[in-house]
Amino acid sequence: MQESLRMHLRIATLCLALPVAAMAEPPVTIPLRAQFEGGDTIPYRRIESDDFHGTSAPAGNRGEAHVVASICAGLAFAPDARLVVERVESHDALPVYEARLQQLGFEARMDRDCSYWNAADSGYSEAYVLQHEQLHFAFVEIRARRLSGQAAEIEEDIYGRAHNPEAAIEQVREELFSLLKSENSELDERHGDLDSHTSGWYFPQLLNGWTEKVSDELRETAP
Numbered sequence: 019m020q021e022s023l024r025m026h027l028r029i030a031t032l033c034l035a036l037p038v039a040a041m042a043e044p045p046v047t048i049p050l051r052a053q054f055e056g057g058d059t060i061p062y063r064r065i066e067s068d069d070f071h072g073t074s075a076p077a078g079n080r081g082e083a084h085v086v087a088s089i090c091a092g093l094a095f096a097p098d099a100r101l102v103v104e105r106v107e108s109h110d111a112l113p114v115y116e117a118r119l120q121q122l123g124f125e126a127r128m129d130r131d132c133s134y135w136n137a138a139d140s141g142y143s144e145a146y147v148l149q150h151e152q153l154h155f156a157f158v159e160i161r162a163r164r165l166s167g168q169a170a171e172i173e174e175d176i177y178g179r180a181h182n183p184e185a186a187i188e189q190v191r192e193e194l195f196s197l198l199k200s201e202n203s204e205l206d207e208r209h210g211d212l213d214s215h216t217s218g219w220y221f222p223q224l225l226n227g228w229t230e231k232v233s234d235e236l237r238e239t240a241p
Contacts, residue, residue, distance in 0.1 A: 028126065044103060045103060045105070046183075047120075048103065048187070049099070049100050050101060050194075051095065058102060059094070059127040062125070062155060062158070062162075065089070065148065066148065067137070067144055067147075070133040071133065072133050075134045079138075084140070085134065086137050086140040087133075087136065089155060091126060091128045091133075091158045092202065093161065093162055093165070093198060093201060095125070096124060101190060102117070102120050103115060103117045103118075112181045114180070114181060115179070115185075117187050118173070122166075122173050125162050126162045127158075135147075138155055150216060150225060153225075153228055154212065156235075157205060157208050157209060157234060158205060160236060161204075164239060165201065167239075175178055176190060191234050203212070216228065
């Protein structure tokens with residue numbers, strides 16, 4: 019039976035809702051939320067086996083192999099990221115509303131309730147399994163740092179303008195969702211590359227090579 023180390027990419031749910039009380043009289047500030055539905059999430063840090071609280075392998079991993087461990091991680095917005103909606107002008111007697119991003123930032127989050135650990139009697143050492151799963155988490159952190167470095171450009175490029183605030187917000191929601199979808203697609207490729215080279219057999223030299231490369235990227239992208 020093949021022993022498998024896996025990554026389960028968590029797709030963040032983007033929540034942008036205009037409070038009912040504020041609809042009549044913007045400007046209004048809306049916190050950006052792209053957190054996972056429920057779950058106990060943590061930002062990027064060194065992880066331990068105790069961080070894996072899941073009681074079964076994520077659905078996407080079941081049946082493929084005996085899953086030794088699977089980390090659930092993905093991109094989320096930084097806590098201060100927000101959307102500001104305000105009335106900017108009138109045209110043909112109709113109001114025009116603009117929705118703009120402010121203090122945009124991104125971070126990696128691990129969902130501990132989803133992440134699964136089953137390394138006992140697997141043939142892998144705990145250190146080896148953690149090294150592999152830490153790399154998956156690091157991939158997300160590196161992507162989050164690079165996106166945060168592009169925040170000013172993203173704020174300039176993504177905005178909404180419409181005759182009602184809800185439509186302006188929806189324009190931003192669609193563009194942000196498209197951005198996250200694209201970033202997650204590229205992340206998924208990198209996760210798959212790591213798994214194809216290091217999951218299913220014990221090859222510490224190869225895993226160490228990945229770790230050296232990723233450590234360099236973490237240093238290069240350090241805030």
